[in-house]
Amino acid sequence: MTVYAKIIGTGSYLPPRRVTNEELVTMLAATGVETSDDWIRSRSGIAARHFADSNMQSSDLGTEAAKKALEMAKVDPNEIELIILATATPDFLGGFPNTASVVQSKLGIMNGCAAMDVQAVCSGFVYALSVADSFIRSGTYKKVLVIGAEVYSRILDFKDRTTCVLFGDGAGAVVLSASDEPGILGARLHADGTYGDILCIPGKLNHGAIEGQAFLYMDGTAVYKLAVTLMDRVGTEVLEMTGTPTSEVDWLIPHQANIRIMQSSAKKMGITSDHVVETVDQHGNTSAASIPLALDTAVRDGRVKPGQNVLMVALGGGLTWGAVLARM
Structure with a gap:
């Protein structure tokens, strides 16, 4: 019998503080940075984002998203x-203890389950x-919690309007379970380190001090x-490997980076805008959290239904890119 990994629960969490473009424009003006709501919207499609309070970490956001996913899945922690937690903003310098282990503790999981960051x-x-x-298909595990959680507001230079207006904080999570029903139909991952310098934090930690830009x-x-090129390419690659025509993609959930990137990628793949989940206008770019945030939003508002095919595509620093096709 073929074993599949099926998504049986989704959850998300946004910090309470919602920052509109108008509020952000006022904040930036105080530091001498000029921008406007029109400038931000026209270049990104973003109208608002959420910022975490100073006492909130990625693990706090991830824990809340995980609780909602576990509740929907009716799975005891x-x-x-x-637990696999994707983040570029871990709780601790050096990434350890890893944020997944911190979430494990905050969820009260006492079974000694494995936990790692990606x-x-x-x-x-x-x-x-x-x-x-891969772990579920191999028979190693039957229930896995996958989380994306970020506090990007901590790594933004609020004197650089080309970046500080784009990003926000948040978390999303899914519970995967071994199933004899089709779930994750296919995935492809890629990277090219020669492009590492176009999206990065170039600073380095040396003997307790930051060298370079943090x-x-x-x-x-x-x-x-x-x-636009690589998200289209990897999305098409997954559809071809699974024998899935574009017409059978019910929803495309791209990384919520920029409305123009999302729309251009969808168009190149031949997917119309009414089949694209877009939340970037209210969340901004939440990096590893953006796809699970958008997925949970669409599941809970009834757009994404059981049995539908959802194509998730993303590109990030590294350079990394990938796609997953899932049947809900």
């Missing part, structure tokens, strides 16, 4: 055998989902061109 920046959730699928840097033009 101690049934989870593996760092593929905006592609992190797709990478984590693919890893979870804020996010992005070459927006270069990222845009690669994102």
